[in-house]
Amino acid sequence: MKNANTSPPMTYQGPNRPSRRMFLGGGSVAVALPFLESLVPRSARAAAAVAPQRLVYWFIPNGINGSTVNAWKPVDVGANYTTTPILMPLDPLRADFQVVTGLENVLGKPDGPGDHAAGTASTITCAHATKSLTNLMLGVSADQIAAKAFGSQTRLPSLQLGTSGGTATGDCDNGYSCAYARNISWSGPATPLSKITDPGTVFDQIFKGFVPGQSQTDAVKRRALNQSVLDQVTAEANSLMLKLGHTDSHKVQEYLDGVRGLEQQIDGSSAGAQCTMGTRPAAAAGGDYQATVRLMCDLMVLAMQCDATRIISFMMGNATSGQTFPSLGITDGHHSISHHGNNPAKLAQLQLIGNWEMQQFAYLLTKMKAVTEGSQNMLYNSALFLSSDVSDGASHTHTEMPVLLAGHAGGKLTTGRHLTYATTAHTKVSDLLVSMLTAVGVPSPVVGDSTGVLPELMA
Amino acid sequence: MAQGATCARTVLTAFMPRAWRRPVTSSEIDSEMAIITKGTAQMLTVEDSLKLALTSVLMSPNFVFRVELDPDRLSLTPHPLSGYEVASRLSYFLWSTMPDDTLMGAAGDGTILKADTLGTQVDRMMASPKAQALIDNFAGQWLYIREFAEMQPDPATYPMFDQPLRAALKSESEMLFKDVALNGAPVSTLLTANYLYANDRLATHYGLPAVNSTTPVKVSLTGTSHRGGILAQAGFLTATSHPIKTSPVKRGKWVLNQLLCYDVPAPPPGIQTNLDLSDVVGTLRQVLEHHRADPTCSACHNLMDPIGFGLENYNAVGAYRTQDSGMNIDSGGELPSGGKFSGADQLSSLIAADPSFPACVARKLYSYALGRLPEKAATHMDTQTLAGITSGFQSAGMSFKDLVKRIVTAPTFLSRRGELALP
Structure with a gap:
């Protein structure tokens, strides 16, 4: 059995690829749910009484490197740390974020080669990706743990954005499925959430079902009827699973899990803020990368301003991104350069790229800070995480990860400093993610290999 | 109401x-x-x-989902698919869409389960415009044509690489495949074709005389055009290059994986895969030969690189050249079988005559038809079935349509089995 609406998968590389499919017939393709949006309730929206808290997870591909050891990591710690060549663009916002160094995300280490895919997959799941092209097994990402906890409060439980698309099938990195290389958000261990890369589509998502005139009674009635559709689909899936082999039955179960996720949306409250719709953006001219990143930042702020969602993940690029940066004079691909071999010219280029990436993150933070919410602003009310698949693009390390934690989570998180952990303490990225979730009120969260909150992060 | x-x-x-x-x-x-x-x-x-x-x-x-039921979910004994299940397999294989009324009719009366009906249906379906899906999806994946949309040659180094050229490269690769797949020529023609499909944009890129058409037309090649066949197509050559330079490694790996089904192992863990060779001077070939002095690398790169070297006369956007870094290009190369060659023409002829090539085409298409990789165990039904398909396909003249018919009448296409519950 396979997804009827995609072509059969085909893969190209890798020897002796393990397969536990020992039966005849049927490939296995991850199921996407492209047509389910129509079930989103057309609910009326009212101004929120309390400023909501938001979470943003920002992924950069290929690690962070620069010309010196301290191109990224400040030499000194505390509030008065000296900024670095890469972090420089964020310095005007230094009170609103902190640099956290010395954390590790070691479950991102693959079995054999494949650090980029496995590291990308583990970025916010902090889980170990099972090396396979078809039988995905990872963990639930921090954003989706939040979405399960409070995603139902908004029309979209969460939003996944990126700049580069591609399917979730095929081999992207030494036997690791492209699903691992192209998605950081996972709603279940086998369920990657594909991201939107077209700005116009993001806009449509934010405003779909934005029907100010609909009455509460209409909305309730609509929900009841949508529920009857979901009940029917669930019944059909359950009856079908009895007649399918193990693997196929598992695929239908995954699909059913996705359908059940919709029930949360349908049950969700319709409280929301007032916002201005603005104009639907066109894709950046010629698919320009740098312009696309800016558009995505604008849309993230718009989505949060309109309270379409409070949880966003954003991939600046897919794993092993070969992005070029002609405006920085960088004409070779990012991944290729990231294998710098300590070549000074390549390290200098990586420093330029890192600096540029921080300019974009600073752009988002500045925009969020400009949105007033009560006596505070959107940035104050949010928590943002930035990291990569590896720390050093050449040696593919998963220790001393580049990590930024921005925003105050409504006053729950400390900011404005460089905080460093001794590598010998093996402090985990997952515990920082748990701290963020705790700060926004998710009860007792567990992310991958986490052990608990990092008390020094909490205000 | x-x-x-x-x-x-x-x-x-x-x-x-x-x-x-x-x-x-x-x-x-x-x-x-x-x-x-x-x-x-x-x-x-x-x-x-x-x-x-x-x-x-x-x-x-x-x-x-395309549902195929197992009457006994835990039985490993193959059972025949229903007529409707076969109709769907056939339709998604060749058309990437649902069965039409004719297929549903043949499923309903059971005739679709007969080999001669299947053959007739294949003829009919491949003559339909819907068969374009097989070119888009099978050739799109097998020959990397889908990757053409994402190729990023550096605009400063290769200002001639524009959107019209990108479109022309896609058309060239698709039209050659379509021609070979639908018109009964041996599939080795993909390598040895003495013609190509070009519009004026592509003719300019290839240094061919103008064809006086903005849409691609069939152009016969004579003499030393350095074109004809997929290995001389700029789409493939660009898709397997870096933004600023060629990659003999990627090109060699592509030939091994895609045309010969020769699996190249991944680099060992922790290896530095992008060496700093800025102190080594010479053509890219000379630089790469330097890194193959490392025994950890040479085991596999001795297989890949010599194939890619044979294509060094094509730059990172597939334009023909005779020099690299101011020095003359040596386009001599060698296949893992030991066959020596010089340049794309000889490489193409060697592969066209290699029995691994039709076996690989059969394997790729079989995998596409079933939506899964064939199992490799010698005792598995896949192994025997694929061997039978391959030898029949080879001895019958390597026509693509013949291969399709052999696959859709194979027992593994027409049956399935349950699966033991996993521990």
Whole structure:
């Protein structure tokens, strides 16, 4: 059995690829749910009484490197740390974020080669990706743990954005499925959430079902009827699973899990803020990368301003991104350069790229800070995480990860400093993610290999 | 309402078998009708209620998945597929879409299960415009044509690489495949064709005389055009290059993986895969030969690089050249079988004559048809089936359509089996 609406998968590389499919017939393709949006309730929206808290997870591909050891990591710690060549663009916002160094995300280490895919997959799941092209097994990402906890409060439980698309099938990195290389958000261990890369589509998502005139009674009635559709689909899936082999039955179960996720949306409250719709953006001219990143930042702020969602993940690029940066004079691909071999010219280029990436993150933070919410602003009310698949693009390390934690989570998180952990303490990225979730009120969260909150992060 | 309900039932009765690609039972229709009853009880119009029911039909796993049932889920004994299941396999293989009325008819009366009917259907389906899906999806993946949309040659180094050229490269690769796949020529023609499909943009890129057409036309090649065949197509050559330079490694790996089904192992863990060779001077070939002095690398790179070297006369956007870094290019190369060659023409001829090539084409298409990789165990039914398909295909003249017919009449295409529960 396979997804009827995609072509059969085909893969190209890798020897002796393990397969536990020992039966005849049927490939296995991850199921996407492209047509389910129509079930989103057309609910009326009212101004929120309390400023909501938001979470943003920002992924950069290929690690962070620069010309010196301290191109990224400040030499000194505390509030008065000296900024670095890469972090420089964020310095005007230094009170609103902190640099956290010395954390590790070691479950991102693959079995054999494949650090980029496995590291990308583990970025916010902090889980170990099972090396396979078809039988995905990872963990639930921090954003989706939040979405399960409070995603139902908004029309979209969460939003996944990126700049580069591609399917979730095929081999992207030494036997690791492209699903691992192209998605950081996972709603279940086998369920990657594909991201939107077209700005116009993001806009449509934010405003779909934005029907100010609909009455509460209409909305309730609509929900009841949508529920009857979901009940029917669930019944059909359950009856079908009895007649399918193990693997196929598992695929239908995954699909059913996705359908059940919709029930949360349908049950969700319709409280929301007032916002201005603005104009639907066109894709950046010629698919320009740098312009696309800016558009995505604008849309993230718009989505949060309109309270379409409070949880966003954003991939600046897919794993092993070969992005070029002609405006920085960088004409070779990012991944290729990231294998710098300590070549000074390549390290200098990586420093330029890192600096540029921080300019974009600073752009988002500045925009969020400009949105007033009560006596505070959107940035104050949010928590943002930035990291990569590896720390050093050449040696593919998963220790001393580049990590930024921005925003105050409504006053729950400390900011404005460089905080460093001794590598010998093996402090985990997952515990920082748990701290963020705790700060926004998710009860007792567990992310991958986490052990608990990092008390020094909490205000 | 009563009349509306009758009408809604008529719609569902016609729609559901199409959506689910099989006959439906009246109780299955009843279940969807129950949604309509609920809707109208909530004062929804019949039309709006029907929309809900149709949503349910399209959200059903019966629509989303291509369902193939196992009467005994735990039995490893193969059982024949139903006519409708075969119709779907065939239709998604060749058309990437649902079976049409003819296939559904042949499924209904069971004739689709006969080998001669399957052959007739293949002829009919491959003559249909819907067979374009096989070019888009099979050739798109096998020959990397899908990657052409994402190629990023550096604009400063290669200002001539514009969108019209990108489009022309895609057309060239697709049209050659389509020509070979549909017109009965041996598939080795993909390598040795003495013609190509070009418009004026591509002719300029290739240094060929103008063809006086903005749409691609068939152009016969004579003499030393350095073109003809997929290994001299700029689309493939660009897709396997870096933004600023060629990659003999990627090109060699592509030839091994895609044309010869020769698996190259991944680099060992922790290896530095992008060496700093800025102190080594010479052509790219000389630089790469330097790194192959490392025994950890040489085991595999001795297989890949010498193939890619044979294509060094084509730069990172596939334009022909005789020099690299101011020095003359040596396009001598060697296949893992030991066959030596110089340049794309000789490499193409060697591969065209290599029995691994038709075996690899058969393997790729078999995998595409079944939506899974063939199992490698010698005792597995896949192994015997694929061996039979391959030898028949080779001895019958390597026509692509013949290969399709052999695959769709193979026992592994027409049957399936259950699966032991996993521990």
